[in-house]
Amino acid sequence: MRTLEKILGNDRSHKAVLIVAICIYIGTLAISPNVAKSCVETSFKEIQKLIIPIFVAMFLGGLMKNLITSNFVSKLFGRSGARNVFTAGVFGSIIPPCPYVAYPLISAFKDRGMTLPGFMTMLITSTMVEVPQIFAGIAILGLKMELTRILFAFLASMIVGYLFLLFTLKMEK
């Protein structure tokens, strides 16, 4: 039972993925067993192709998580004015993308008095840019698409972040 708990974890949203997969296959099996068979065959091909790169990406992500610290990042960038939005964007981009890991860090910055635009930019980039996902992205999507994703996501985050900064400044006046 404990082993099963360790494997399944406590995350209900992840369990939803498992339930959706089971439902799709039961439904397909009931309607068309041949299609279900080809779905299983395609899935095994996908697993064979992707599982090792995914494991390697997870190992690299695990190491990066321990190498890049928040101290290192805050030493690297300043924290004032409009630059705060950029700093927050960069920081949000490179922290671990999992909200369970990223949110306590972001919350710590908010508690230390980070401005609302900086805080929101950090939240946006942590959900959208997610540079640590680069390894997963390269493993599954390829280098070009992953770099395009990061580039445009960061660019759009900065645009929205600065617009939100202007909006809050206008509201303050």
Place this chain on the structure above:
Amino acid sequence: MNRRLSASVLCGAAILVGSWSVLGPLRNKLPPFLGDNPSVHVMMILTVFLYIYIFAMKPQIAGKGTSDSLKAIRGSIIYIIAALFIAGAAINLLPSKLVAEYLGERAGFIAVLVGVAIGCILPACPFLSYPIVFSVYTLGAGLPGVLGMLFGSGTAFACVLACDLTYFNSKIMGLRLLLTIITALTAGILVYIVSISGSLI
């Protein structure tokens, strides 16, 4: 500090160039379980080198990195396999005509909207959502649609919303959701503009 940084950059560049030059001739000759993307093979070599280097220099960090990775693998392996099964089912079940109609190059700006909308409800974890996005790409979706899915990926997924409420409050959750969707749409529009000019990938 500068010397160390430049040495690290040079070493990184040497590993990348070296591995690419070694792997180049081996392209399409490697076993299928190693994947078919050369950048993935470079990443594998980089990971091995990095672990060896960190184990030699900072064994504690390497040990922590390894245990974190194993914990992450143990905690998500079943869901990764489930996601790959969903991807396999999507390839067989989704009619490519429908995908091309709503997410294809000809769908234009609609593809961005549909992509972001689908992405929002996908899992936040890239190891779970990316295989599903990639299966849609192989079915004939265009770049604006696929990148729209990636930009929106996980934005409104249950665990992110739960974290919003746990660490902050419903006001911040609403604001975050609104700004993230605006950002995803902005990024999608930028990709669409660049792609219609024909200079993307």
